Amino acid sequence: MSAQDLRAILPELITVLVALASLFIRRRSQQLALVGLLLASASLPFLPRGPAFSGTVEVDGFALVFQALFLAMALLVTLGSEAEVVLPAERPRGKKEYYTLLLFATAGMLAVASAADLIVLFISFELSSLATYALVGYTKGDERSVEAATKFFIIGALSSAIALYGISLLYGVTGTTALRTLAQAREAQRPELALAFKAGMVLVLAGFGFKITAVPFHLWAPDTYEGAPAPVTALLATGSKKMGFAALLKIFLVGLMAFRADWAWLLGLLAFVTMTVGNLLALNQTSVKRLLAYSSIAQAGYILMAFPVATAYGLAGGLFHAITHSLMTAGAFLIVAAIAAGGRGEDLSAYQGLARRQPFLALALMIFLLSLAGVPPLAGFQSKFVLFSSAVEAGLKGPSWLIWLAAAGALNSALSLYYYARVIKAMYFEGPTPAFQATSADPHPERLVPHGGLFVAVVLAFALVILLGLYPAPLLQWLLEAARSLF
Numbered sequence: 001m002s003a004q005d006l007r008a009i010l011p012e013l014i015t016v017l018v019a020l021a022s023l024f025i026r027r028r029s030q031q032l033a034l035v036g037l038l039l040a041s042a043s044l045p046f047l048p049r050g051p052a053f054s055g056t057v058e059v060d061g062f063a064l065v066f067q068a069l070f071l072a073m074a075l076l077v078t079l080g081s082e083a084e085v086v087l088p089a090e091r092p093r094g095k096k097e098y099y100t101l102l103l104f105a106t107a108g109m110l111a112v113a114s115a116a117d118l119i120v121l122f123i124s125f126e127l128s129s130l131a132t133y134a135l136v137g138y139t140k141g142d143e144r145s146v147e148a149a150t151k152f153f154i155i156g157a158l159s160s161a162i163a164l165y166g167i168s169l170l171y172g173v174t175g176t177t178a179l180r181t182l183a184q185a186r187e188a189q190r191p192e193l194a195l196a197f198k199a200g201m202v203l204v205l206a207g208f209g210f211k212i213t214a215v216p217f218h219l220w221a222p223d224t225y226e227g228a229p230a231p232v233t234a235l236l237a238t239g240s241k242k243m244g245f246a247a248l249l250k251i252f253l254v255g256l257m258a259f260r261a262d263w264a265w266l267l268g269l270l271a272f273v274t275m276t277v278g279n280l281l282a283l284n285q286t287s288v289k290r291l292l293a294y295s296s297i298a299q300a301g302y303i304l305m306a307f308p309v310a311t312a313y314g315l316a317g318g319l320f321h322a323i324t325h326s327l328m329t330a331g332a333f334l335i336v337a338a339i340a341a342g343g344r345g346e347d348l349s350a351y352q353g354l355a356r357r358q359p360f361l362a363l364a365l366m367i368f369l370l371s372l373a374g375v376p377p378l379a380g381f382q383s384k385f386v387l388f389s390s391a392v393e394a395g396l397k398g399p400s401w402l403i404w405l406a407a408a409g410a411l412n413s414a415l416s417l418y419y420y421a422r423v424i425k426a427m428y429f430e431g432p433t434p435a436f437q438a439t440s441a442d443p444h445p446e447r448l449v450p451h452g453g454l455f456v457a458v459v460l461a462f463a464l465v466i467l468l469g470l471y472p473a474p475l476l477q478w479l480l481e482a483a484r485s486l487f
């Protein structure tokens with residue numbers, strides 16, 4: 001192991017060391033976590049490009065995009081993880097462990113982004129997953145949280161076993177776990193091994209499909225998102241979900257790109273089913289948390305379109321939408337956290353008259369929801385335009401069903417506007433219900449004001465969603481370069 005190798009994993013080293021240090025520092029654990037994440041972010045421009053650790057790690061443009069995304073989401077979640085939001089019943093006991101787990105989860109995500117070997121990728125994935133299992137059940141006094149963590153852990157363990165078995169089949173056929181070498185494997189073409197190789201691909205897709213909440217591997221998400229503390233839900237829907245996409249993009253667009261004809265149609269079908277089922281199930285939700293959970297499932301279907309398109313422009317569109325979705329969803333869940341901290345709950349009725357009580361929260365949530373629906377000129381519109389147009393472009397040159405997939409994405413976006421509009425209608429055109437008017441929280445609207453870090457996190461997400469909608473060119477250019485580096 002050389003100094004060059006250590007430099008290649010500098011962000012991971014910083015986050016792990018700060019996570020360990022936070023266990024021994026009783027006070028200011030949130031500030032320590034913020035410092036660690038900022039240091040890790042500052043190290044990204046200085047990472048050496050190319051392979052490290054005998055080719056098991058590779059720092060390229062693709063890895064840097066995802067590492068920047070993971071660190072940005074971890075910073076927003078850390079800023080939004082006020083003690084009164086995350087630990088209402090046991091403040092301040094256990095606060096340092098919360099940030100330790102958050103940092104370990106982030107370290108696993110960072111390692112997945114730069115992994116160039118299936119074993120390294122799987123171990124990194126599990127490091128992050130184990131930390132998120134504990135974070136979901138962190139509010140031990142809340143039965144919903146404990147139930148959500150139990151379901152998450154059981155289904156997560158099963159999906160990990162499925163993914164590992166798929167990896168073992170790929171290794172058994174090709175004799176390698178290196179992604180670049182896997183792409184050149186000739187053994188998969190032999191008739192007696194082709195079936196085992198295809199079974200390995202399907203099992204890997206199923207195992208990692210759990211993390212990205214692709215249908216039919218999505219059933220855990222609504223219960224887990226609803227039961228977890230809102231900042232943890234933001235981490236799951238942004239960083240953790242995008243870690244699954246990073247893993248699948250590396251496996252299919254690097255390791256299995258030579259076999260695209262075998263999996264492109266399957267991932268196209270998965271994209272269509274995921275976006276459609278997610279939007280249909282969101283239509284009648286009364287819990288805003290569950291509504292956002294099903295919305296997140298539908299958004300995963302849009303990002304999955306980048307796989308069958310399999311061009312640099314299509315991958316850039318997928319990366320762009322992964323970034324914009326992370327910002328929109330993180331901001332929305334942090335607003336949910338602020339409102340829940342005010343004692344009003346998470347149902348749609350809690351948002352009635354919010355525009356009168358807290359104009360900025362209502363405006364920010366409206367912008368996030370409209371952007372999720374793809375309304376111009378917000379960031380969600382720009383990323384969906386790139387993604388859908390890449391599918392049309394690929395369909396004109398290749399399989400025509402990609403054009404129909406893009407049309408399905410546009411129709412689903414229009415459908416999603418209905419349930420987003422329900423929340424906006426409650427905030428701007430409905431007054432609080434008599435039950436909420438009678439609560440002791442009503443005479444104290446200041447309880448709904450997100451102070452400190454939570455307010456800063458919402459403002460940052462709000463500003464970026466507007467900025468990337470109005471001026472997406474620099475980010476899109478960077479993503480195109482990153483996509484070309486992967487291919």
